[in-house]
Amino acid sequence: MTAGPAEDTRTRLLQTALRLFTEHGVEGTSLQMIADALGITKAAVYYHFKTKAEITEAVAEPGVRDLDDLVRRAAAQKRRGVQVDLLLEGFVDLVIRHRALVALFSSDPGIARAIEKSAHGGTEGFGQALLGIFSGPDPDTTARVNALVALTGIAMAGGSPELAGLGDEELRTELLDVGRRLLGRPRRRTLTPVSSL
Amino acid sequence: MTAGPAEDTRTRLLQTALRLFTEHGVEGTSLQMIADALGITKAAVYYHFKTKAEITEAVAEPGVRDLDDLVRRAAAQKRRGVQVDLLLEGFVDLVIRHRALVALFSSDPGIARAIEKSAHGGTEGFGQALLGIFSGPDPDTTARVNALVALTGIAMAGGSPELAGLGDEELRTELLDVGRRLLGRPRRRTLTPVSSL
DNA sequence: GTCTATACTCTGATAGAC
DNA sequence: GTCTATCAGAGTATAGAC
Numbered sequence: 001m002t003a004g005p006a007e008d009t010r011t012r013l014l015q016t017a018l019r020l021f022t023e024h025g026v027e028g029t030s031l032q033m034i035a036d037a038l039g040i041t042k043a044a045v046y047y048h049f050k051t052k053a054e055i056t057e058a059v060a061e062p063g064v065r066d067l068d069d070l071v072r073r074a075a076a077q078k079r080r081g082v083q084v085d086l087l088l089e090g091f092v093d094l095v096i097r098h099r100a101l102v103a104l105f106s107s108d109p110g111i112a113r114a115i116e117k118s119a120h121g122g123t124e125g126f127g128q129a130l131l132g133i134f135s136g137p138d139p140d141t142t143a144r145v146n147a148l149v150a151l152t153g154i155a156m157a158g159g160s161p162e163l164a165g166l167g168d169e170e171l172r173t174e175l176l177d178v179g180r181r182l183l184g185r186p187r188r189r190t191l192t193p194v195s196s197l
Numbered sequence: 198m199t200a201g202p203a204e205d206t207r208t209r210l211l212q213t214a215l216r217l218f219t220e221h222g223v224e225g226t227s228l229q230m231i232a233d234a235l236g237i238t239k240a241a242v243y244y245h246f247k248t249k250a251e252i253t254e255a256v257a258e259p260g261v262r263d264l265d266d267l268v269r270r271a272a273a274q275k276r277r278g279v280q281v282d283l284l285l286e287g288f289v290d291l292v293i294r295h296r297a298l299v300a301l302f303s304s305d306p307g308i309a310r311a312i313e314k315s316a317h318g319g320t321e322g323f324g325q326a327l328l329g330i331f332s333g334p335d336p337d338t339t340a341r342v343n344a345l346v347a348l349t350g351i352a353m354a355g356g357s358p359e360l361a362g363l364g365d366e367e368l369r370t371e372l373l374d375v376g377r378r379l380l381g382r383p384r385r386r387t388l389t390p391v392s393s394l
Numbered sequence: 395g396t397c398t399a400t401a402c403t404c405t406g407a408t409a410g411a412c
Numbered sequence: 413g414t415c416t417a418t419c420a421g422a423g424t425a426t427a428g429a430c
Binding site for chain 2: 408
Binding site for chain 1: 304328351353360367368371372379
């Protein structure tokens with residue numbers, strides 16, 4: 001948490017790792033590549049992170065943290081409509097804010113597993129928690145399918161290179177629209193800015 | 198293509214590989230694990246496939262082949278409505294028929310890359326082709342987002358363990374419904390059976 | 395506390411004997 | 413068609429320089 005030369009190397013390492021992961025995938029990025037890019041040795045990398053998995057977890061951590069916060073905040077709401085709206089808007093904002101990470105996560109099991117492990121402080125993946133709120137209590141099959149398609153579709157579309165050229169605001173409006181349609185929420189203008197989460 | 202003892206080992210190898218890939222992911226499955234499960238050595242595996250990537254491609258091949266056929270058949274249709282309906286129904290059927298494969302492909306870049314390489318006989322991934330038909334000519338942003346969400350959502354939901362307990366017919370109905378909703382196609386009863394593709 | 399040197403095991407992959 | 417032997421490179425690990 002404190003600043004300093006050590007923290008600096010650690011930070012540079014994570015930035016470099018994210019870049020290399022994005023370019024070559026997690027599997028396709030070796031510790032040697034990271035070390036070379038930083039001008040240090042493989043063993044030096046190992047000093048900062050005991051395993052490669054620890055690096056992927058640290059890279060994903062900002063997104064995981066935001067997602068975890070979001071789920072807690074949504075779960076704390078009493079009315080289901082508010083719960084769903086808050087979760088949907090928060091999720092869309094999160095996908096946009098962490099676009100690079102989401103793109104990586106959407107197409108790489110290394111990151112996906114890191115997220116499931118590190119998050120929610122427990123055994124259960126919090127994909128379950130998201131789905132539970134989106135599909136509601138005692139959901140029928142249709143509700144479950146719609147919730148799943150909304151969740152995965154928003155994440156995949158948001159991370160897709162296909163839409164990488166879209167601006168944040170436009171992408172946000174589109175993803176919210178499609179999410180509301182799938183979840184049966186009324187379409188409305190929301191004034192919540194992207195930076196509010 | 199001919200039957201025989203060689204083909205038998207090859208077949209067993211691919212079955213075993215799919216099972217292990219599903220359990221541990223592509224990256225998490227070593228050639229040694231495959232060899233051990235078959236009671237042969239790693240080098241024997243290399244007799245049947247020159248690289249590990251060749252194994253993942255061969256595992257994915259049945260699904261890739263069906264998808265390729267589907268895209269060609271859809272592209273051959275003249276009217277856009279027919280194109281979209283045929284592609285949607287075919288895609289849903291395909292996801293259901295190759296559930297295990299889709300689950301793997303949805304969460305593993307090893308398989309995803311194998312598919313993009315081996316398919317459509319060329320440089321361009323045929324995810325583009327699917328998207329092109331779904332989003333239509335000169336699509337606006339909304340159409341592109343809806344097509345992306347439909348495509349990825351159907352694949353991810355169909356391959357999700359969350360819906361693994363659903364029967365083929367029920368899953369088919371649900372995925373078709375959500376797909377039609379996203380693509381703006383009229384909901385209708387279709388009599389095309391799963392086995393018709 | 396930060397890093398280098400070195401080495402160990404396992405992976406994907408190749409060559410050649412049977 | 414399968415084996416043994418071997419390889420370079422991966423992730424992991426420790427000892428020790430500074």
